Amino acid sequence: MLLACKDLSLSINGAPILRDIDFQLSAGKVLGLIGESGSGKSMTAYSIMRLLPGGSEIGGSIELDGNDLGTFSEAQMCQVRGNDIGMVFQEPMTALNPLLTIGDQVAETVRVHGDASRAQAQQIALDTLRRVELPAEKYSPARYPHELSGGQRQRVVIAMAIALRPRLLIADEPTTALDVTTQAQILTLLRRLVDEDDMGLILISHDLAVVANTADDIAIMRNGRVLDSGPARSIFSQLKHPYTQALYAASAHVPARAGRRVDRAAPLLVVDQVSRDYRLPRQSLFGPRRYFRAVDEVSFTVYRGENVGLVGESGCGKSTLTRAILGLDAIQHGTITVGGEPVLAGMAMPRELRRRMQVVFQDPYGSFNPRHRVARLITEPFHLLDNPPTGSARSRAIDEALESVGLTTADADKFIHEFSGGQRQRVAIARALIIHPELIILDEAVSALDVSVRAQVLDLLAELSGRYQLSYLFISHDLSVVRSVCDRVLVMRRGKLVEQGTTNQIFEQPAHAYTRELIEAVPRLPEAPG
Amino acid sequence: MSTANHLLAAALVLACSSASAARTDITIGMQLEPPNLDPTGAAAAAIDEVVYANIFEGLTRFLPDGSVAPALASSWEVSEDGLQYSFTLRTGVSFHDGTGFDADDVVFSLDRARAEDSTNAQKGLFAGIDSVEATDPATVVVTLSQANGALPFNLAWGDAVIVAPESIEQAKTAPVGTGPFVFSKWVQGDQVEIVRNPDYWGEPAQLEKATFKFISEPTAAFAALMAGDVDAFPVYPAPENLPQLDADPRFSVVLGSTEGETILSINNKLAPFDNKLVRQAVAHAIDRSAIIDGAMFGYGTPIGSHFAPHHPAYLDLTGNSPYDPERARALLAEAGLADGFETTLKLPPPSYARRGGEIIAAQLREVGIKVEISNLEWAQWLEQVFRGKDYGLTIVSHTEPMDIGIYANPEYYFQYDNAELQQLMVDLEATAEDDARSEILQQAQTIISEDYVNGYLFQLAKTGVANAKISGLWENAPTQANDLTKVFWQD
Amino acid sequence: MRWLQHRNLWLGAMLAAVFVAAALISFLWTPFDVTKLNIPEKLQTPSMEHWFGTDHFGRDIFSMIMVGARTSIAVALVAVSIGIVAGVPLGLAAAARHDSPLDEIIMRSNDLVFAFPALLIAIMITAIFGPSAINAIIAIGIFNIPVFARLSRAAALGLWTREFILAARVAGKSASRISVEHILPNMLNLLIVQGTIQFSLGILAEAGLSYVGLGAQPPIPSWGRMLAESQTMITFAPHLALFPGFAIVFTVLGLNLFGDGLRDYFDPKISRGRH
């Protein structure tokens, strides 16, 4: 047995974080550690590495090859880290020292552990970078982290972790910050390394689907405990534990969509040949201005009552397009109309037009002024009305909006920090609904939510769309979400719309190669038992 | 003597310097740095304090007791009508650059000082001179437009020293004179160094080298003395430290007199000060002893008029203005100002003015005169008060010797216009006889005292501090000078 | 009480409060009249009658420190207010019109002011317009403007990218309205903390200017001038220099601790202490 955790518990400053964690991992195997935020999965990893904050107290035992790591001194642990156990982190953008070249950072792992000369370490670093598919011919080891993309940086982090061919690798949400296509590549890479080196891998994720296809064994965590564990196949085929069932159900959830009419004769939002350029800094002092075209001649229509998904990887221009539709930024070419009226950026945009359109943002924490109460927050769009309701009419409107999103009227007097993430998104939706717009733009509106909460919010959105004949422009990088709620899907890549069609068309018979690539990269849950 | 012997001697000097062998260098502390070193081209007292009698000499000179003695002129004769002075010059005198001194240099110097475009600060000294002629290389005849018994006195001033045409261009930064010391170097903002003139015509100086160090902050002055960075401070700027320095056996404190009448100047043309009653009220509201005690820590002699107490013609007129706030209030009421009035008190930087001003403001407040203090830099003071006459009250020490004549000038910043006094001064000019001069001077003192032209406070004390082993420094300050000719270290 | 857990906060608040109280009380009462000179009683050491002794004019030092607190606090407070009143709107405007010529002009002007050594310019201003408390206030105030302009611009720029600001823009609110309604309240913490720091710097600056004779003029007592006047007497009457010196140190210390404490209180995450 490579790694065995027995009755592992952890408390920080007296507050219990982990309780009675038990799991085992053999060489050459992948253990998937799954849980929603706050379940303690990362802390388990840090406990194994013994990289815990001050005031931590560990109980139970962690055995690596039969040696209890708990008995190791800090100096011994330094020998273990990087040598016997490697670790990969979630955020590749910040996990590398910005001031050192990638070659040096990989070589450093070698240098701190062995007697390898500088040249030998450099050679090992080169070889390792090649193993993670960053060959020196294409990606010079003299590059700095900021010169690489997110996926490439994550490969560097992996290279650092495996340079000394450790027997155990811990990957904490290694793909969460990455695009879906990059995620697939990184997962493949990790699996390949496990097989090549006969290494053990703990793959930590909040996403059941990510782990499902890579892991041999699975442990499901919640509130600092392991609730369910076993071989991956049996976990999914049996769904013994109720929490596993719930998690599975939420991940595979498809909201019921009924009672909604799409009026094909009434185009609501028409985007016609829209382009948006960004100014780049001048190359030379008197050189010509250069521009970057973030959105390139995009055209599409959203009809009344229709839910349209817009998917694409980060940087494809979907956020820029959103801002243009909302009239926040000016466009350089083309027109955007809502109900026939042109959208103009800035103060020139008539209030009547703004009134027809509202938005829900991604971050449930950043979307609200923390100093205002809910009643004031959700009535902010009243600014767009010529005669905003006052007195009891205002209270009625607030109550109605809150109730329609499943909150209570008592919530009107609360501050935003008193709500959970899911509830905050409900408040955001209430704010969007309160002036009865025709179109709501959902900008990654469920991306930051845990799966179970996400399922509920998606249900709510589907229900509201039916009840109020609302049109949605549903912007997301997550294809599965889009698939479950949208009538039609638009696929964007590098500023261009590469494909559009009904949801079925897109997912069943993708025409464009990029669409196919995207769909294939989506991790899929194994079939659940009947 | 071999090099080794030299070294040995040097080592011995070093080893014994404090014990037996007398030192031959001195560092003199001064509060203000001279802006340049040409005493004939600018007013600053600091110039004279460095160069007078050390580098430059005049035809006559002041002695430590204020009397006038021959210098480059060994003697002089006055014509019957008092209009012609003929000066006999010393022979064998040469300037520091080696050029010889003769009558032409005297003619050049005096003509330059009294010329139309001259920047001499005391042009008035030469006002009565009609012509200056060299009758032979050792004789100069000065012809006056009217008799002036004070000519030898006037020519003793630092502004009347003899310069050479060959070196005048560089006088501001590298002065060349005939004195017992030769200019060596000037580190602007810090110090001026002079060294002994081996070819001096008279008795050579005893010191090899002297350094004037400029320390404007009183605190720094004290610290420098205590730390031994400065050997003597002839005009020590912080009287509060004197008791402490006096008690220290390392130092000797020398108290002397200066020509500095410290007065509360009053703008005589500005209402309500144009009313003599108001001026008299101010005079009675002032408690001189509190000012001398509080601002000067007891150093200073009360005066009742604009005249130095050590002068033979001095009259003690302090009785004209005793401290009497009741009387002051009554006088104000008589002048129709029973509720008092407001005025300004503009103070130049010296501590006698700043501290004295605060005390006077408090004393005037007691009798109902509200005084707004504003502290000015010298340049602002000259601009606003002295030239602009934009002030109510100010405090300043008039350090020029025998300067009662300023009261005869109605344009002077007091703006005092009294025909009787003006006539007295004209008479004084024409009088050469001592007793008669004395009488005129006493009349003048009485007139301005009884007219309460200004508030007369005290005669500034010369509070010198020096290393106890130094001898030969001037006790008094008949003119602004640090004559080092006779200074030496005792064993 | 949450604030009790912040040691710096209450320690600083207490120290600062002592001096604010002294300043306020001095309007109503001081042990002795600071405008009256009593030269026969000069340079007394601390006693039951004169707690901190008397100065070279026989004035009660304790009373002078009380009234001096008034001067220090008034000068620093007004100077900081100038900085806030002029600087914050500039910063908000620059952020609202980010990358516009207005932003550029405001930021370049800030850089220009920063390029001047502050104390030197303060000395020049007072030298030009004459020394007085008012001119000291102006001199110190001018240097507070870019501090607050820069701070509020940076804070506002950060806030402008936040989604609740986008939401307000989608609700059709104008830039100035958003600045006042959303941006300003959310950077109030920062402004208060910076205000406290500038306040303590203002007290130090006032002391420095008064020390070189360019601050409040006599007979108004001022700590800096008390130090300057005591300097030549420090060897035989050290209490003259010690008490005003301690008054400055403790007030500035109190304000700094208070500022640090406030920062911790507003944002426990970055309880780092001040730069």
Added chain:
Amino acid sequence: MLRYAVRRLLSLSLTLLVASLVIFVAIEIVPGDPAAYMLGMNAAPDTVAALRAELGLDVGPVQRYLNWLGGMLSGDFGTSYTYRTPVVDMIGDRLMISLPLALYALTLSTLIAFPAGIIAATRRGSAADVSVMGVTQLGVAIPNFWFAMLLVLVFAINLRWFSAGGFPGWDQGLLAGIKALTLPAIALALPQASILARVMRSSLLDTLDEDFIRTARAKGLSTRQTLWRHALRNALIPVLTIIGLQFSFLLAGAIIIENVFFLPGLGRLVFQSISQRDLIVVESVVMLLVFAVVVVTFLVDLAYAAVDPRLRRTN
């Protein structure tokens, strides 16, 4: 990199030009006539007029500004009204004291602040941290001129280890010069060291919180190795800004300290010149100090680029 430097230099020149205009205009309104000051109380008006002409004060302000600016560009800062020597020479002499003093104080402050800040940050919450924070808190609160007074009292007047002030000149030997600058440098360095130590500590704490520190630890680096190899260099970036600011502050901010120790440096020169209405010297010194600030800022920017590869790209 080069293009970046050129662009920054152009904007710096503009700043300097505007600054020169501001300085000139500000100083032109100073009341007080230098000629009148030089000639004193008994000077006749025609004498003053003669001197004004000699000083070049009789031409219009625009012409005087252009003369001054043109002169500075060719290295001629004019002639001091009071001392009648070239301003360049005077400033040069003063810089020989102010510059070493600023560097000395900066060195002291850095030598004190770096270890203190590092110890405080790495042993956060320990007695060492608490005392560093306490002492620096006090150091920030003490007016440096008061501290200087106390230093003189103790070390010059009572113990007589150092002289109370003044400067013997570099020709008296390096040691004598350094000794004379020691107390002033300490007085100047104390508050600066306090500020720097606090910045160092907080910047290091921020850096130690970064993800890449965790990565380094996961690679098997000990805390000490992590500190030296990864944290310090990253933490240096904000510290550099403060050091840059401090240098210009030390150069200009020594005005009061130079007066306490009667050092003939730039600060004292400017103080004297203001009171003597030696406008041309004031203008030139202020301009020089602004120039120093701007240049130091520029050097700090270049230092950033040297430390941080992210800033090395031109676009």
